[in-house]
Amino acid sequence: MNPIFRWLDERVDLRALKEQLLDRKMPGNLTWAHTLGSATLAVFLVQVVTGVVLAMYYAPSPDHAYDSIRYLQQHVLSGALLRGIHHWAASAMVVLVLAHMIRVFSTGAYKYPREINWLLGVVLLFLVLGFSFTGYLLPWDQKAYWATQVGTNIAGTTPGIGGMLVKLLRGGSQLGAATLSRFFALHVLLMPLLLTVVVFLHLAIVVRQGIAARTGAMEGGAPPRTSDPEYPAYYKQAYAKSKGAGVRFYPDLTAKDIVVVTAIILVLVLLGLFVGAGLEPPADPTDTSYVPRPEWYFLPFFQLLKLVPGSLESLVAVGIPTVLVILLVALPFFDRGSARAFSKRPIARFSLFFLLGGAGLLLGASFMGEQPGAIAAEVGRPLSNTERSGKAIFGASQCGSCHAVAGKGGGSQENAPNLSLIGLKHSGAWIHSFIENPLRFHADSKMPSFGPPTLSHQEIEEVTRYLVTLRGPGGELKQPEFVDTFPELPKPKEK
Numbered sequence: 001m002n003p004i005f006r007w008l009d010e011r012v013d014l015r016a017l018k019e020q021l022l023d024r025k026m027p028g029n030l031t032w033a034h035t036l037g038s039a040t041l042a043v044f045l046v047q048v049v050t051g052v053v054l055a056m057y058y059a060p061s062p063d064h065a066y067d068s069i070r071y072l073q074q075h076v077l078s079g080a081l082l083r084g085i086h087h088w089a090a091s092a093m094v095v096l097v098l099a100h101m102i103r104v105f106s107t108g109a110y111k112y113p114r115e116i117n118w119l120l121g122v123v124l125l126f127l128v129l130g131f132s133f134t135g136y137l138l139p140w141d142q143k144a145y146w147a148t149q150v151g152t153n154i155a156g157t158t159p160g161i162g163g164m165l166v167k168l169l170r171g172g173s174q175l176g177a178a179t180l181s182r183f184f185a186l187h188v189l190l191m192p193l194l195l196t197v198v199v200f201l202h203l204a205i206v207v208r209q210g211i212a213a214r215t216g217a218m219e220g221g222a223p224p225r226t227s228d229p230e231y232p233a234y235y236k237q238a239y240a241k242s243k244g245a246g247v248r249f250y251p252d253l254t255a256k257d258i259v260v261v262t263a264i265i266l267v268l269v270l271l272g273l274f275v276g277a278g279l280e281p282p283a284d285p286t287d288t289s290y291v292p293r294p295e296w297y298f299l300p301f302f303q304l305l306k307l308v309p310g311s312l313e314s315l316v317a318v319g320i321p322t323v324l325v326i327l328l329v330a331l332p333f334f335d336r337g338s339a340r341a342f343s344k345r346p347i348a349r350f351s352l353f354f355l356l357g358g359a360g361l362l363l364g365a366s367f368m369g370e371q372p373g374a375i376a377a378e379v380g381r382p383l384s385n386t387e388r389s390g391k392a393i394f395g396a397s398q399c400g401s402c403h404a405v406a407g408k409g410g411g412s413q414e415n416a417p418n419l420s421l422i423g424l425k426h427s428g429a430w431i432h433s434f435i436e437n438p439l440r441f442h443a444d445s446k447m448p449s450f451g452p453p454t455l456s457h458q459e460i461e462e463v464t465r466y467l468v469t470l471r472g473p474g475g476e477l478k479q480p481e482f483v484d485t486f487p488e489l490p491k492p493k494e495k
């Protein structure tokens with residue numbers, strides 16, 4: 001025996017540990033999908049290693065954050081590579097966690113006795129999303145700043161506690177230095193700690209319970225429901241039988257794990273090397289024309305927000321995540337049929353396809369929305385409150401009966417221009433003056449004046465703020481070329 005192993009074994013009983021961890025017997029149904037959990041863990045370790053190096057160069061203050069990242073990118077050996085890997089690994093974590101959950105869901109592995117581990121898994125999912133949300137702000141570039149602005153705004157629409165939540169997230173009413181310190185602390189201190197603890201519990205339970213047996217092995221002659229009093233005894237005996245295959249964690253499952261993990265790390269290095277992580281211009285809180293884009297896995301959610309009418313937006317923004325959490329948490333407690341095979345669980349099958357299909361369609365739609373040709377009504381972000389009330393006034397004042405916007409409305413006045421791209425054509429100042437008194441611009445204008453008393457100055461300004469968001473697909477990236485010509489002011493009368 002290896003002398004080091006023996007020395008340690010005499011002192012800390014290494015052999016028992018090895019038997020418990022490495023030699024543990026497993027049901028003989030190990031598929032490639034069983035590697036997803038350990039792959040997620042491996043990518044987390046990649047994040048720890050790359051994250052520690054990034055933190056060594058990072059300065060968490062609005063004055064220095066951006067420059068510290070740029071310095072890292074340009075002057076630190078492999079700095080850009082490490083940041084690229086960290087960036088792509090963050091996406092990989094989300095994908096792997098979801099894939100792992102889909103595997104567990106479709107094989108019914110969350111059922112008795114694994115309810116607790118499912119719940120811990122749900123906590124891990126949200127921790128991973130929290131990591132992504134807090135990490136996104138740290139480079140303090142335009143993308144970081146505005147996406148966080150939107151994200152915290154959405155939290156602010158929560159009924160009752162919204163205002164408090166925003167303050168808590170931002171460390172004040174505005175997004176600024178306090179927010180950055182806060183997100184940094186969460187990202188590098190609290191979340192890694194929490195994640196480590198929860199992962200440890202998650203794995204300890206996996207070791208104690210053993211991984212779920214092949215679906216068929218637990219079904220023959222099973223009581224119909226896992227809540228039936230005789231189910232635990234049945235489970236114990238059926239599970240023991242399924243372990244007879246003689247498969248062991250090491251080397252049977254670890255061999256597959258190593259292949260998958262190596263492949264993933266290779267892909268991450270290639271992405272880090274050849275694609276890297278972008279860095280936009282530094283955050284400019286005064287540039288309200290910037291259109292934020294969230295990380296791609298939040299896009300289906302944003303697309304959904306774009307589809308619902310303005311009045312329902314805040315309901316959906318808070319409602320959907322809440323319902324999702326409730327469903328995930330409740331799942332192992334209300335789904336107590338003992339059937340585990342996906343083919344025997346029509347509701348589970350339908351729900352999964354519905355969720356995945358819906359998210360896929362929304363993601364597709366959100367990518368399409370950026371392609372030229374398809375007209376996205378508004379800039380690719382949820383409207384601010386002012387813009388939203390401007391949109392409401394636009395509707396209430398029948399502007400849409402003459403003017404089409406993104407293929408909707410128009411028709412009752414044939415000369416009325418389509419306003420889908422008005423934000424690229426005219427400045428806010430021009431639009432405001434025009435709405436107030438079109439006749440001043442064109443003596444024979446067919447557009448009625450909306451100046452007071454029809455609409456107040458405040459209302460006209462709100463409509464204007466809405467109209468300047470109409471820039472079409474990708475418009476947020478275009479530099480508007482205004483063709484404003486103001487009518488000459490009437491000459492002072494000569495006496």
Ligand code: HEC
Nearest residue numbers: 397398399402413415416417431438442445446447450463
């Ligand atoms: C009765 C039909 C009608 C209604 C209602 C109407 N408009 Fe117009 N609008 C027009 C016409 C026609 C023009 C073309 C310019 C002209 O005739 O002066 C125009 C031009 C404009 C322009 C300038 C577009 C450009 O490209 O130069 C803007 C901006 C505008 N309208 C906004 C609005 C807003 C906002 C409302 C609602 C508060 C509104 N319009 C209601 C008929 C209408």
